[in-house]
Amino acid sequence: MEENNYHKRTSNIWVRRLSKLLVLSTLFLIFAGALVKSHEVGLSVPDWPTSYGYQMFAFPLSDMIGGIFYEHGHRMIAAIVGLLTLILAFSIYHTDDQLWLKKTGFFALGLVIAQGLFGGLTVLFLQPTPISVIHALFAQTFFMVTILIAYGLSDERAHRIPYDKVDYAELRIPAYWVTGLVYVQLIIGALMRHTQSGLAIPDFPLAGGYLLPPFNQAMLNTVHAMQFDLDVPFVSMSQVVVHFLHRLGGVSVAIAIGWLSWKIYQMKDSDNRIYRQTVLLDMLLLLQITLGAFTIWSLKEPLITSIHVVNGAAILGVSMLMVLRVLPLKLQWKN
Amino acid sequence: MVVRKLMVQMIVFLSAVGIIYAGGSITGTITFDGKAPKMKPLKLDADPICVANNEVVPKKEGLVLDENKGVKNVLVFIIEGLNIDYSSPEEPVVIDQKGCVYSPHVVGIMAGQQLDILNNDGTLHNIHGLPKVNKEFNKAMPRTKKTLSMVFGKPEAPFKVKCDVHPWMGAYIGVFDHPCYSVTASDGTYEITGLEPGTYVIEAWHENRKKLGSQTATVILKDSVAIQDFTFKRLPKKE
Numbered sequence: 001m002e003e004n005n006y007h008k009r010t011s012n013i014w015v016r017r018l019s020k021l022l023v024l025s026t027l028f029l030i031f032a033g034a035l036v037k038s039h040e041v042g043l044s045v046p047d048w049p050t051s052y053g054y055q056m057f058a059f060p061l062s063d064m065i066g067g068i069f070y071e072h073g074h075r076m077i078a079a080i081v082g083l084l085t086l087i088l089a090f091s092i093y094h095t096d097d098q099l100w101l102k103k104t105g106f107f108a109l110g111l112v113i114a115q116g117l118f119g120g121l122t123v124l125f126l127q128p129t130p131i132s133v134i135h136a137l138f139a140q141t142f143f144m145v146t147i148l149i150a151y152g153l154s155d156e157r158a159h160r161i162p163y164d165k166v167d168y169a170e171l172r173i174p175a176y177w178v179t180g181l182v183y184v185q186l187i188i189g190a191l192m193r194h195t196q197s198g199l200a201i202p203d204f205p206l207a208g209g210y211l212l213p214p215f216n217q218a219m220l221n222t223v224h225a226m227q228f229d230l231d232v233p234f235v236s237m238s239q240v241v242v243h244f245l246h247r248l249g250g251v252s253v254a255i256a257i258g259w260l261s262w263k264i265y266q267m268k269d270s271d272n273r274i275y276r277q278t279v280l281l282d283m284l285l286l287l288q289i290t291l292g293a294f295t296i297w298s299l300k301e302p303l304i305t306s307i308h309v310v311n312g313a314a315i316l317g318v319s320m321l322m323v324l325r326v327l328p329l330k331l332q333w334k335n
Numbered sequence: 336m337v338v339r340k341l342m343v344q345m346i347v348f349l350s351a352v353g354i355i356y357a358g359g360s361i362t363g364t365i366t367f368d369g370k371a372p373k374m375k376p377l378k379l380d381a382d383p384i385c386v387a388n389n390e391v392v393p394k395k396e397g398l399v400l401d402e403n404k405g406v407k408n409v410l411v412f413i414i415e416g417l418n419i420d421y422s423s424p425e426e427p428v429v430i431d432q433k434g435c436v437y438s439p440h441v442v443g444i445m446a447g448q449q450l451d452i453l454n455n456d457g458t459l460h461n462i463h464g465l466p467k468v469n470k471e472f473n474k475a476m477p478r479t480k481k482t483l484s485m486v487f488g489k490p491e492a493p494f495k496v497k498c499d500v501h502p503w504m505g506a507y508i509g510v511f512d513h514p515c516y517s518v519t520a521s522d523g524t525y526e527i528t529g530l531e532p533g534t535y536v537i538e539a540w541h542e543n544r545k546k547l548g549s550q551t552a553t554v555i556l557k558d559s560v561a562i563q564d565f566t567f568k569r570l571p572k573k574e
Contacts, residue, residue: 039502040499040502041499041500041502042499043461043463043473043499044461044498044500045461045475046461046463046473046474046475047475052459052475052477053475063459065381065382065383065384065458065459065500066381066382066385066459066500066502067381067499067500067501067502068459068500069381071499126463126471126473224545224546225569227546228372228546228569229372230372231372231374231375231395231397233545234545234546
């Protein structure tokens, strides 16, 4: 493969590894955060930044019971992710010569600090919905930034041909659509979770007994009857609408991924990495639809629901990487 | 003969005084009509102490019925018809946390009256109240803290109190500016005492009121006792 002289650089191997570790740690942190919400234990530790008066890492392990296990565990993992981001930002600053990457490193640091503060505010202000939704969105945004940094540092990019032999121009639009739609879908998902609308439509694949829900009083009555039998809380019509938007979002994402996949499978000389990535994206999508169905059928069993959330983040991450891979190098990385 | 007459008059007089002192009462039974969902046992295994503190695994308390479908834990209270200014009593209302459930599950309290929440579990709890009129609160209750006391300043419709450490724990508190309320016993019966003759509007509040509908009734108390029963039903499937 032709060497990329356009961006001659020597990223330290440990910095590269650290960036990948940060990506995986962030994904795990999103999973831990999803467990907190799925168990509805976000306020099980009423104080912040201390935990029942203890400093973060001085809290007795024997007291990590019930909801505290998830909430305090989430805080500890978040602190580790914050520390990794700090080390990465300064490592890039000292070892890399790309200005945009240095800036992105410090942007990530600012983002993770803001994210920590929003986490604290959710505790201190007793989980107001807007702050909780922003906290969820910052998590996904930060995850995308970590992928951007990891790709910027990667060997793959260092050896990428500046003017790609394979023209990925026709993949760019579908890749943008997939990533954009997944991001919007995650916003709706966060809104759904933080407005207690996860079981607003308690049946699947039908919606309140309908294939195409009419959103009238008769539908709401049917939904309430189902919720009575299942012993889950009643909801309002606005919650039903938010829930249905999430289902529509899922359909949109599936169509967009199908479009992107079809384009890639049609290409004769596509990069093997992109081909494998598409297969992965399709598998994650199938898994996501299955998890979404089981989230409803299991009445939001916390582990299934949390895997659904983290798998959604994984789809976003893979889509983001796809965008980075199909973007022309010249366009992307000008200092 | 005179002594006998005096004795009879004395008995009549004392009875009358007794009735005036105790006041009249509204009583009744609250039942459920229809097929009720089964209350599943609580999953307590997130905290071994909760498991150890229960000989029998407690069930959910969303709709507790006895064999005659009497509904437990309905808060019945007067919403109209009282013309007396009541002062809040000295003795506190107590909610205990034992076996990682709240006991009692539903309470009424007067504004200004002290509420004591006990922790007899020997584990960590947090007390997270969700009032709308009074200020929402979330207080830590480590195992060393045996009592948490608080006072609600304003009357308010029943609201939930929960423990986020043990998410299955929930209790409901109604705050009133009068003492004329009652919580149904396990057979669905209630009694509101200390009432003067008059016309009252009463409400029967259940934590699942969204599912069961709100119930109010106008009661005329002429004698010492008026009876007012309520029947909760599940909402119809389709209109």
